[in-house]
Amino acid sequence: xxxxxxxxxxxSGKGTQAAKLVKKYNLLHISTGDxxxxxxxxxxxxxxxxxxxxxxxxxxxxxxxVAMLKKKVEMNPDVNxxxxxxYPRTVNQAVHLDYLLKGKKQKVSGLIAxxxxxxxxxxxxxxxxxxxxxxxxxxxxxxxxxIKVYEKETSPVFDYYDLNKKSTKVDGIGSLNQxxxxxxxxxxxx
Ligand code: AMP
Numbered sequence: 001x002x003x004x005x006x007x008x009x010x011x012s013g014k015g016t017q018a019a020k021l022v023k024k025y026n027l028l029h030i031s032t033g034d035x036x037x038x039x040x041x042x043x044x045x046x047x048x049x050x051x052x053x054x055x056x057x058x059x060x061x062x063x064x065x066v067a068m069l070k071k072k073v074e075m076n077p078d079v080n081x082x083x084x085x086x087y088p089r090t091v092n093q094a095v096h097l098d099y100l101l102k103g104k105k106q107k108v109s110g111l112i113a114x115x116x117x118x119x120x121x122x123x124x125x126x127x128x129x130x131x132x133x134x135x136x137x138x139x140x141x142x143x144x145x146x147i148k149v150y151e152k153e154t155s156p157v158f159d160y161y162d163l164n165k166k167s168t169k170v171d172g173i174g175s176l177n178q179x180x181x182x183x184x185x186x187x188x189x190x
Contacts, residue, residue: 001106002027002081004187005088007158008114009150010143011121011128012172013179017114018085020180025187028076031085035068036060037134054136057145059089059153066096073100081109089154094161110190111161112183114172118147166190 022029039047088094129137161167
């Protein structure tokens, strides 16, 4: 059983790589961003609430996000493991994830951070915004705010798992397959 946190700033390629990794390792891909966008597409109360934060490049409050993640994990108990993409984004969310997995007699196997510099991220997200239909990819101000939030609130999650030697950095620049192979090398060892 492998439970992997695919980590890194917005636009670092987590979603793209997660889609490839779940096929190879037969894991369940859980992206909290996708879950919020699904709710938004169905115009639910949760979706509307999330939108008010997403549009500003802010994090949705932990209590909402933690509950949504827990529900998704509990709905899918019989899997080979999970790839968490875009979660945890705060140390508090990480503590909750550890607790949730402990209840299932499991743990986080490893956190892998895709390393991409800020200017490359801005370029990638603006390009993605031309086709993704995501409001938060269209506005450079919102993109820069998301990077700021990542640095301040999310990057401490790397250090949190690093305390237990579970965090690894991987170069996020290169071809899709090069990056995929770098990730697989780490996953095969955890
Ligand atoms: P993403 O698709 O992962 O880039 O997420 C898009 C947006 O959804 C983020 O900018 C946040 O507003 C929200 N979001 C996604 N995951 C989380 C999370 N774990 N905690 C708080 N907000 C989140």
